[in-house]
Amino acid sequence: MDKKPRDPDARDPEKPFSLADFEIGRPLGKGKFGRVYLAREVKSHFVVALKVIFKEQIEKYKLHHQLRREMEIQTSLRHPNILRLFGWFDDDERIFLILEYAHGDIKPENLLLDHKGRLKIADFGWSVQSSNKRKTMCGTLDYLAPEMVEHRDHDHAVDNWTLGILCYEFLYGNPPFEAESQKDTFKRIVKIDLSFPPQPNVSAEARNLISQLLVKDPSKRLSLTKIMQHPWIVKNADPKGVCLI
Structure with missing residues (x-):
């Protein structure tokens, strides 16, 4: 019950x-x-x-x-x-x-x-209940958006960036900007030093989605609506299991 x-x-x-x-x-x-x-x-x-x-x-x-x-x-x-x-x-x-x-x-x-x-x-310790821009920097280093690394104002667009990092790590097994030190990780994030190692199980459509999310300019990142309309999502998502707030 x-x-x-x-x-x-x-x-x-x-x-x-x-x-x-x-x-x-x-x-x-x-x-x-x-x-x-x-x-x-x-x-x-x-x-x-x-x-x-x-x-x-x-x-x-x-x-x-x-x-x-x-x-x-x-x-x-x-x-x-x-x-x-x-x-x-x-x-x-x-x-x-x-x-x-x-x-x-x-x-x-x-x-x-x-x-x-x-x-x-789960885990909403670093969440906010506001659409206002913030200037704090928190979270896992590999998942920080460029605007957070550079201590610029940031808003909900950091979540779209995080989706790109998450997709990459699920598909490749490690974050895209991983480096030996925090300094080198931050450098790679700010430069958008993004590469896609040869991986036969990762489609061009998946790489395209990630590339459109990991964009330095927050305003040019793929919106949630366009993410849901992206060919890779449409092709692979279970419509019964997808829920948007």
């Missing part, structure tokens, strides 16, 4: 979630700030992933703002390809995030597959 934990917004404030509401199963992952466990809510038997974050680590690395932003954004999002955050609770030492359960990860680490093989986007 497609049950889910109690809606945290509708719960009795006198009876918040607690660890007693869940049966804890096997560990699913381990990170610097905590661990993730398979869990099942006692009343509904709904299976979730319980992300346990240690407050001591949040204090040490001053991540209060980032964690709060991740929780606010992920709780408010409702989309079949975005990992749900059902709610949260805490005790003296830990914060518990009640997440939709997804099976084994694929790289990069914030893309997951659920039990039906549907793609789920």
Whole structure:
């Protein structure tokens, strides 16, 4: 049955979630700030992933703002390809995030597959709920857009760049601008030092899509609408599994 934990917004404030509401199963992952466990809510038997974050680590690395932003954004999002955050609770030492359960990860680490093989986007720690331009630089170095490397204003067009990097890494096994040092990686990104090694399984259409996404001028990158109309996407995408926000 497609049950889910109690809606945290509708719960009795006198009876918040607690660890007693869940049966804890096997560990699913381990990170610097905590661990993730398979869990099942006692009343509904709904299976979730319980992300346990240690407050001591949040204090040490001053991540209060980032964690709060991740929780606010992920709780408010409702989309079949975005990992749900059902709610949260805490005790003296830990914060518990009640997440939709997804099976084994694929790289990069914030893309997951659920039990039906549907793609789920997770980890919104660096996300924003605004269309305004930003000047901060964050994220995996290999995925940074040129405007971020050069500390220029940037907007949603960085996501289109990231799609190009993601496609390249899935097809070739490594990011396109990978280098021995951060400095050399940044140089390659800014120069758009892009090459396509001989790979018989990568079509000319796939290379064309990537080339139109990895463009230095953000305004000239392929839009989401045109991405969905691109021949490689039209040819290979499952229309039942493609959802756009």
